[in-house]
Amino acid sequence: MKFFRPSPSLATLLALRVSLSAAFYLPGVAPTDYNEGDPVALNVNRLTPAILPSSQQVQSLISYDYYHEFFHFCSPDGGPKKISESLGSILFGDRILTSPFKLNMAKNDTCKLLCTSRYDVRSSKFTNMRIKQGYNLNWLIDGLPAATLTSQVGDESNQFYSQGFSLGGVGGDQKPFLNNHYDIIVDYHRIPGRNERQNRVVGVVVQPSSRTQKISGGAVKTADCNSEQPQYLREDGDTEVAFTYTVYWIESPTAWATRWDKYLHVFDPRIHWFSLVNSAIIVVFLTGMVSMVLLKTLRKDIARYNQLDLNEDVQEDSGWKLVHGDVFRPPKNPMLLSIFLGSGAQIFFMTGVTILFALLGFLSPSGRGSLATAMIIFYTLLGFVGGYTSARVYKSFGGESWKKNILFTPIFIPGVVFSTFFFLNFFLIWKGSSGAVPLWTMIALICIWFVISLPLSFAGSWFGFRAPPVEAPVRTNQIPRQIPEQAMYLKPIPSMLLVGILPFGAIFVELYFIMSSIWFQRVYYMFGFLFVCYGIMIITCSTVTILMIYFLLCSENYHWHWRAFFISGASAFYVLLNAFIYWLSKLSLGGLASNVLYLGYSVLIGFLFFILTGTIGFFSSWYFVKKIYASIKID
Structure with a gap:
């Protein structure tokens, strides 16, 4: 199966509603309710390799900390703080930290300047390599991973959320560019009949883009997010990069209990x-064979063996009954x-x-x-x-x-x-x-x-x-019985290969x-x-x-x-x-x-x-x- 990750326009993302599946939500976390204007934390996680759309392959298994020294992402005042994680989360590589992003419930923000960073030659080469390898950024808002709207090959109407979004991309000239602007689209559900803390986060989509932005202003600097020129990282000198973001809040009919349905997609x-x-079918066939052996062959063998006179020549019989004196010998x-x-x-x-x-x-x-x-x-x-x-x-x-x-x-x-x-x-x-x-x-x-x-x-x-x-x-028996020559399919290697595949x-x-x-x-x-x-x-x-x-x-x-x-x-x-x-x-x-x-x-x-x-x-x-x-x- 092959999958691709399209990059829909912002208008498409704002207009589209992913249909809910019939799956029920798996319980485990109590909902967090927000008043309008309340701060909503955006936490960042590690950068992970993803499938390259061109080759449908993964080129690395190494994940990196979001605040790795070569990425130069913006950090909050006083430095990032760790978010408590479970033992299993740590073992699987999650490293969740706070971020400088400011989000307020149901309050849109346009072209907010996060910070400016300077990439030296070494950092540019490192980041460009990660872009070519198809690395994804991973954010969390109210426990929900920031996602990319994705479609399955051959069924573009079947769209779902794929965790993470791209660090950058590669242009037609095979030159990598860095995504330094983020359109953050947050779906929230308003609980009817409640006056306070009546909003809950039910979906997060991030559409990243690359823009060479101009910075203006004095003490309070602002950025111009209208540039269509991609942000390249020079490998022969320093590069100044401005990071900006826009936040859109969209009211959604999706209930909090089913908010994970959009992430839990079944591929065919x-x-x-x-x-x-x-x-x-295999199990029925095998069970039938074993039942036939047990009910027919073994029953006849046991009945015939029990009718023998054990004081006479028992060697007339053959098979599994002859090794009764050795079958329970310790291995x-x-x-x-x-x-x-x-x-x-x-x-x-x-x-x-x-x-x-x-x-x-x-x-x-x-x-x-x-x-x-x-x-x-x-x-x-x-x-x-x-x-x-x-x-x-x-x-x-x-x-x-x-x-x-x-x-x-x-x-x-x-x-x-x-x-x-x-x-x-x-x-x-x-x-x-x-x-x-x-x-x-x-x-x-x-x-x-x-x-x-x-x-x-x-x-x-x-x-x-x-x-x-x-x-x-x-x-x-005290003396082990001699074992006769075995058929080919009963020898160790052939029998293991024959049976192990089932x-x-x-x-x-x-x-x-x-x-x-x-x-x-x-x-x-x-x-x-x-x-x-x-x-x-x-x-x-x-x-x-x-x-x-x-x-x-x-x-x-x-x-x-x-x-x-x-x-x-x-x-x-x-x-x-x-x-x-x-x-x-x-x-x-x-x-x-x-x-x-x-x-x-x-x-x-x-x-x-x-x-x-x-x-x-x-x-x-x-x-x-x-x-x-x-x-x-x-x-």
Whole structure:
């Protein structure tokens, strides 16, 4: 899908009303009411790379602070002040600060001079490069992001708000120009029947333009905003730039509760529905195959096996029943597998609870970073689940190094994730990006990890080791059985590649939209589709792994523990492959830092997805294996 960002005329913007969608507003923030003339704060956020209209690609992943020394934007008297942010907002790179803009409710202002700035050669080169890379400015008015009116390719009547607006543009001579004048159009809703504080902000659009403006006056300077000459930044000398703005207030029928509807645009919802229908068909097909195996083949096998005289030659029978004395033999490296399963269970419940809370409307897009904050909180509180699962599984495997299991379960996987995140953060610091996580935030994450997550995991492990182990329904032989030669499709690599593509196919479309929201700075809110896709992915992982483990046991191969984990977890390979294709087709990252960041975070996401899907596949297979071997009579 391709999108473009038109630059409509001011008259068009003033006349146009974007129709409201039928979606309900996700609650989370109480409205702020204003009297006419009350000051309305305009806060600024980081500068972010956007899709270039010419190539439909993103050329950088580095965000910059609004008051970066090379941009020379106007700052308020006394310097900008930080606006309090959530932990998730900080981790995702938001840096919200105050600004010198003066807005008053329902009061129009025309051609107000903000300040004049001088760009030296170095600043001009830096800013021109960011303009060529298509960077956007991001402002906030009453919690609403300043937006650009955007249309979808092929459907110009379907217009919506796209967050942010361009830093500048490139003329026909390929020469970049700086947008130094801003037409700020604020929609407000007047509450009928109220005399005081009866106005609420319900929409913000900014139309930037480039104008070489003349400054006049003595102590109180004014600017002439009628110039049509673009403002270029010279790279062979200093450039004087005047920043101006105009404010238009427009009364709107849009209610405060639905003001986000204009921002939450669904790009061709038919693709979502097609994906769901396609995934549902796959699930029905797989469930039918597994049901056929369980209800027909297994039932006949069990009945025939139970009718045999076990004192006679049982070798006449074959298949999965012959490995009953080895199928519950502990796997190799039980410690590592139990740690993976504990962390996987923790991620599984964290993901499910987060999606459910978002689906119910508790994680509103108006609460910046609320989704990431919720994920951190739920993962921390679910440390008990991770510790309990790891300890119980390790005890069931006959493990004896319980102290190592208690210690490594809350440290190994989170340690890998945090170390990778810490390493990638150095590239952001090197590039002077606003996305670099501050030191105090890193310390806060470590404190949350050690003060809350570790004790909960230790408590879960204590209960897990006190609980009885999961008993095997059959005895394990002392001497391992020899495994015959396996068919090609049952060997590790072919079976992983064959099975792993099915869970990935169930979430492919939603994964595309999630990736776009991360790298293209879009709001993702289709949690209904995501919830259904998550359920389909769980069913798909379970069914395909059970089916492959059944075939594995029928070939008299009882090494199913790690195989079940890797078969289902192999869908992470396709997630990484998709990320690589996305990197080649949708991104055009020129710098080392951006490429390292993209590949590093993609590998991190793939690793966590591997742990999640592998855990689903293992536990579903474990339940299946226990069920079928509990159904046969063993002397």
